[in-house]
Amino acid sequence: MIDLRSDTVTKPTKEMLEAMVASPVGDDVYGDDPSINALEARVASMFGKEAGLFTPTGSLSNQLSIRLLVKPGEELILDQTAHIARAELGAAAAFSGITTRTFPSINGRLNADTALALAHPDAGPYLVSTKAIAVEDTHNFGGGTVQSLDEIQKLYKGAQEMKLPLHLDGARIWNAHVASGIKFSEYGKYFETMSVCFSKGLGAPIGSMMLSTKEKIAEARIWRKRYGAGMRQIGLLAGAINYALDHNIERLKEDHNRAAVIASACGLSKPDTNIVALDVSEYPFDAVQFAGILKENGILAGALGKNFVRLVTHKDLTDSDIEQTCEVLKRTLVTK
Ligand SMILES: *Cc1c(COP(=O)(O)O)cnc(C)c1O
Numbered sequence: 544m545i546d547l548r549s550d551t552v553t554k555p556t557k558e559m560l561e562a563m564v565a566s567p568v569g570d571d572v573y574g575d576d577p578s579i580n581a582l583e584a585r586v587a588s589m590f591g592k593e594a595g596l597f598t599p600t601g602s603l604s605n606q607l608s609i610r611l612l613v614k615p616g617e618e619l620i621l622d623q624t625a626h627i628a629r630a631e632l633g634a635a636a637a638f639s640g641i642t643t644r645t646f647p648s649i650n651g652r653l654n655a656d657t658a659l660a661l662a663h664p665d666a667g668p669y670l671v672s673t674k675a676i677a678v679e680d681t682h683n684f685g686g687g688t689v690q691s692l693d694e695i696q697k698l699y700k701g702a703q704e705m706k707l708p709l710h711l712d713g714a715r716i717w718n719a720h721v722a723s724g725i726k727f728s729e730y731g732k733y734f735e736t737m738s739v740c741f742s743k744g745l746g747a748p749i750g751s752m753m754l755s756t757k758e759k760i761a762e763a764r765i766w767r768k769r770y771g772a773g774m775r776q777i778g779l780l781a782g783a784i785n786y787a788l789d790h791n792i793e794r795l796k797e798d799h800n801r802a803a804v805i806a807s808a809c810g811l812s813k814p815d816t817n818i819v820a821l822d823v824s825e826y827p828f829d830a831v832q833f834a835g836i837l838k839e840n841g842i843l844a845g846a847l848g849k850n851f852v853r854l855v856t857h858k859d860l861t862d863s864d865i866e867q868t869c870e871v872l873k874r875t876l877v878t879k
Contacts, residue, residue, distance in 0.1 A: 544842070545864045545868055546843045547845075547855055548845045548853075549743075549853075549855050550817060554748075554859060555746070555747070556746075562785065563780070563782035563783045564779075565782060566578045566778045567778060569778065570775050571774055571776070576777060579597050579777050582752075582784055583595035583752065586788075590731035590754050591727075594760035595753065595754045596752065597752055597781075598738075598767060600740075600742075601626075601712070601738050601739075601742075601751040602634065604738035604740075605627050605710070606631065607753050607766055607767060608755065608763070609710055610638065610639040610641070610766065611763060612675035613675050616640055617642070617672055617674045618674060619641050619676070620643070620645070620676045621646075621678075622648045622679065622682075623648070624648065625677060625684075626679060626712055627643075627679075627712055630683075646660075648685065650685040650820070651682025651684060652694075653680075653694045654694060655694045655695075655697035655701060656697075661673075662702070662705055664706060664707055673705075675709065676708075676709050677710040678695065678698065678711050679712040679713075679714075680719045681716075683715070684820075684851075686815070686818050686819065686853075687715070687817055688815050688816075689718075689723050692725055695730075696733065699732075709734045710735065710737070710738075711733075711734040711738065713730065713739045715743050715744060717745055717792050721796055721799065721816075735759075736753065738753055739751060739752050741787055744791070744817060745787035745792065746791050746857070747787045748780070748783060749783075794858065795817065799817055801817075801856040802816065802817045802818065802855075802856045805868055808870075808872045808873050808876075809821055810876065817856045821853075822851060829849055830849060831846045833846070833852055837871060840871040841871075
């Protein structure tokens with residue numbers, strides 16, 4: 544099967560497994576794992592942040608971040624198709640009592656004015672007070688959309704005036720960096736808290752990280768344990784992640800090029816990064832039926848909405864996988 548459901552489906556290579564085995568370990572709950580300590584310092588410094596906290600998932604690093612910014616009954620503002628709003632199963636409400644208000648976007652593209660217009664920081668005793676704004680880059684359900692640095696800067700400036708911190712859901716910030724050339728440390732300037740994932744395009748089997756100030760990371764460490772995610776010899780994972788950071792960032796270009804080839808076979812324009820978002824509402828099938836046709840032809844795709852299909856490129860695909868995919872897509876989509 545050619546698996547285009549997500550860039551999370553990659554498997555560790557022999558070299559990555561060797562890096563895991565070679566990684567010194569200790570008990571991280573005691574702060575004794577040298578490899579994870581070094582990894583937290585490495586990634587924090589890449590983004591110009593003071594400290595990092597390893598988490599098993601990006602959902603957890605998002606949730607730890609926003610719970611430090613927003614108290615129960617207060618509000619987080621974000622785009623209506625954000626992962627935090629749609630794909631974390633209501634965790635912000637269920638765990639942290641956080642209410643959200645969302646703004647519309649086209650393909651998840653950030654418009655600072657739209658976000659700022661919704662913010663209401665000191666709403667008094669009648670209305671919910673906004674305490675933070677979240678940005679997603681690249682934007683997953685938007686189709687791998689890269690956010691413009693101008694809009695991020697504009698949002699930061701407006702939010703600063705209202706004393707509102709920004710959170711970045713940077714699960715695929717690596718793809719945004721490769722596509723835009725924006726330095727990792729540049730992103731670090733605007734976001735009080737950040738979440739980055741190693742288990743997407745970088746190809747590590749497990750792992751994400753929250754980045755912020757030393758103080759916030761110390762507090763997040765307590766909450767991580769409270770949520771049951773205090774882990775022991777996770778230096779094994781640091782081995783895989785260091786390998787991924789050393790070898791798998793620049794190669795994301797290849798995933799972006801291949802996504803462009805697939806998009807073209809669907810009659811779509813070039814996507815920003817590695818995600819092809821296909822709207823099948825003009826075709827005589829819905830998303831689930833379309834994914835079913837692809838499956839019969841050896842291709843797995845994600846049916847993520849009634850008419851929304853997602854095809855994601857990643858490092859475990861071959862040239863012939865892409866050729867075969869394009870051939871099937873052209874044949875199937877000719878009925879428009
Ligand atoms: C994948 C993803 C996450 C985190 O997902 P986990 O499965 O919890 O690691 C967060 N945000 C975005 C935009 C994602 O695509």
